[in-house]
Amino acid sequence: MTTDASPERLHHWVVTLSCTDGPGIVHAVSGAIVAARGNITESQQFASGDTGRFFMRVQVESPAGRAEFEAALAPAVERWNMDLHLDEVGRPLRTLVLCSTAGHCVNDLLFRQRAGQLQIEVPLVLSNHGTLRDLVDFYGVPFESAPVTSADEKAAFERRVLQAVDEHDIELVVLARYMQILSPELCEALAGRCINIHHSFLPGFKGANPYRQAHARGVKLIGATAHFVTSDLDEGPIIEQNVVRVDHSRSVGELVAIGQDEESRTLSQAVKWFAERRVLLDGARTIIFR
């Protein structure tokens, strides 16, 4: 909603919250926003029948600074025991990217970041291979690599990840075709802030070389799924999926190239929504406020 003209600088706040559902929540939140001299410019909400949770995302223009805004919201937060997050619209999310040898996802993320299409900043890219150093250098992003060929090296690499998360105040870790399985401990430490991308087929194929299996079975659609990482491999809450049509004439190599395109755009879309605070967790699934 529009506001009266005001000489005060306007903040643009994004509020996301979830709590056990019940009557009066919207009224309380909108009342707090009125109290904080705010105008709602975008608002979405959803009550989940599955979990009994209520979810809300609101963008607000207001002259109120963080302290005033939080104070206005405090009674509602306490009354409904809300899990609430307050942030400035457009603030770049501090994002750590992990990769291996395939550059398509990393290039897509960094190109979009530079083009102003992704509100993230990337203080570091970590890899278990040196392959992508030149690509990452081009975008002016620091790059480190260390081999992961033994249990010890893997433990060291994961310690470096956690250290980097700490050092750079990382809010999101993106596995941009990082071809190592994270330990359950690392999955746990990054729960809800680590996004992975993997290929998807109809029907699904288990085991090695799924593109070869998909080719042998003659699938007509291949795609990609971006999801939160959990210790249950490739089974975390889904954020985004895309597919594209293929036919019998496609070689395995062509299927791989087509699949990579879908991976790039699907991962970038998921990161974009996460950075804009549009992705909320509802048990085993996501609520996406597009």
Place this chain on the structure above:
Amino acid sequence: MTTDASPERLHHWVVTLSCTDGPGIVHAVSGAIVAARGNITESQQFASGDTGRFFMRVQVESPAGRAEFEAALAPAVERWNMDLHLDEVGRPLRTLVLCSTAGHCVNDLLFRQRAGQLQIEVPLVLSNHGTLRDLVDFYGVPFESAPVTSADEKAAFERRVLQAVDEHDIELVVLARYMQILSPELCEALAGRCINIHHSFLPGFKGANPYRQAHARGVKLIGATAHFVTSDLDEGPIIEQNVVRVDHSRSVGELVAIGQDEESRTLSQAVKWFAERRVLLDGARTIIFR
């Protein structure tokens, strides 16, 4: 949101409203809902930067009947000069269908209506041809036809349309491949409650036989657009669009068949959203609360 267990029968209300945007609207509406002992089960809102209008759609469970609910909302309606509509969720919309000789859209609408996928009731189908009588009979819907081959016949047909709208308290008129141009007077009389379907191409083609033109130009995508009827032919606010991929090997006849599929599903989708009160007008465009 859920409610405390209650012996009272629960109503399911859907509220749609629009008004000039301003601070406090959401708070006022949610306050009225709390006052009417209601729980919000679905809510969407949108502030249009183009027109300065605010739009909202809310579904509410409440023991309050219509009178109590309207009384609770009255102060907000007055304060913001709201254009507000209150209805029961799931009430079938009284729908008049107009058609000519092509049955694909009529069949799709009536089949979905019978299958419980479309919350409409169809008291009458009117046509300028007798061709579809058997099809409509099968679904147990009254059918009338009268030729439209002269200005007089056209005027008579349009009077019959308006009479039927009146007789049956019609809330929506669907042009299901009705191949006559409505007079400006009829467009005006049905403004905002008459949906048309037509084929769509990239790029668009003007003049007769667009499928032949599309074939000659080798278009790769053909589709359909469902829109509100205005006196500006085929240029009313768009409700829904779909496309499908074609290639050079398709004959004109195949393009027509493919286009008809898109027309059927696009029109049915538009009617479904309209019947569920998900389509609001914002100047020359629609807000769709999916």
Place this chain on the structure above:
Amino acid sequence: MTTDASPERLHHWVVTLSCTDGPGIVHAVSGAIVAARGNITESQQFASGDTGRFFMRVQVESPAGRAEFEAALAPAVERWNMDLHLDEVGRPLRTLVLCSTAGHCVNDLLFRQRAGQLQIEVPLVLSNHGTLRDLVDFYGVPFESAPVTSADEKAAFERRVLQAVDEHDIELVVLARYMQILSPELCEALAGRCINIHHSFLPGFKGANPYRQAHARGVKLIGATAHFVTSDLDEGPIIEQNVVRVDHSRSVGELVAIGQDEESRTLSQAVKWFAERRVLLDGARTIIFR
């Protein structure tokens, strides 16, 4: 290719063939067509690296009748041990439809058949329920139903299927949401001429109530797969697949309705291609000459 004007009646032949790949096949087939005074109007071929098989589909205009055409092709058929099929373009395929209680696929097939979009004729619909009798009657197609609630009834039903296949010279059996698993013997008897439709998700879900599972996991794409029936349940060669986007706000019931739409159009597409002799088997996968 065009032909010289001729007073003789032109036949429109469709030739499909497969054989072990090797040099000279296309030359031999095109030579035979020249010998039979034919002009190729559509031609597609594919050499499968997986199985070493060569596949071809050719449409030909020719004054030659069946005997002359077969004689011209005979040397090539013998030389390469071809699996060759010769048919008239547009001849309706004799099709048996099996269904249970859900009408969306049956309605779509019969409506398209009547609208001239599917070159099939349906001498009989068999069901294990009486539910769809009225719908099938409307299209003027004979309908029989018999319960399948015991092993004996199932055996009797399957005997009736085979008898009907025999009686009506059935070329294609369509499982239009027929909710019984065929016995391995029946699968075997109908190998390569029985098409099934089932829902598809990314990722796949095993076990009962997949729509509920898909809802719980928050899938973003749901769809349908049409495939040949084999005794390996839902794992036969894929003919066609489609998906459509959904989000968290969809109820299980809405997911079901959306899935049914995809099932209808995917099954009808697969039947259309099969009837036009565009579907060839290459081991575990299909070659689709669209």
Place this chain on the structure above:
Amino acid sequence: MTTDASPERLHHWVVTLSCTDGPGIVHAVSGAIVAARGNITESQQFASGDTGRFFMRVQVESPAGRAEFEAALAPAVERWNMDLHLDEVGRPLRTLVLCSTAGHCVNDLLFRQRAGQLQIEVPLVLSNHGTLRDLVDFYGVPFESAPVTSADEKAAFERRVLQAVDEHDIELVVLARYMQILSPELCEALAGRCINIHHSFLPGFKGANPYRQAHARGVKLIGATAHFVTSDLDEGPIIEQNVVRVDHSRSVGELVAIGQDEESRTLSQAVKWFAERRVLLDGARTIIFR
């Protein structure tokens, strides 16, 4: 088709041809291939009812070198007055890229080229702005820019384009969001080997700022069209089109970003097909042998 094992090096030839349709063409071409000891590995053909032209694309493995292969084809070429092109499969096409200030299409082309997904080589990028110098440098491609703000500068720029085409034996010119209208003379000089990309909407919008118009009208699909450049602005034969769904909540800026994604992938797809000799001209439309 497979070949007998041979110590001779195998060439991989791609033959594309068109001629006035008539009986015996396929037989003659396949005979020539047999004579040149070739095996067909991929073949597509199409007879255009609109123009009476016949089109064919064949990939062949053969020990025959260019001279032997051309000699074998010569009688057929002469007999049917064929427009025939013979090339080695996979040879990178010499491609000149023109751009202005937007980098999305240039980045996508150069990244895919480097990743081995596009069989092109780019000896030069020309621009009327210096903006993209760093991006192009990163890919190690020479970059030149010169302003085009007057008729004289435009003429000089176009002379430089033609000179570069000559100097580098350019086979394809790609307008990767080059925001100047080519002169009719340059269009003519580059006829059939110059591809442009532009945004597409349903329905189309004429005039300035189409994204703003599309936003105002509430279009639900936006996309991109890649087409050959002709002097009839944005009306050349269409090579590829894509669309993506949008809704009322998208700002004009978001529509632009979404449109740019569609432009990138649509242009790269068109360039890929062209480089693989899959795009043939049939009057005002293209035949795409995918």
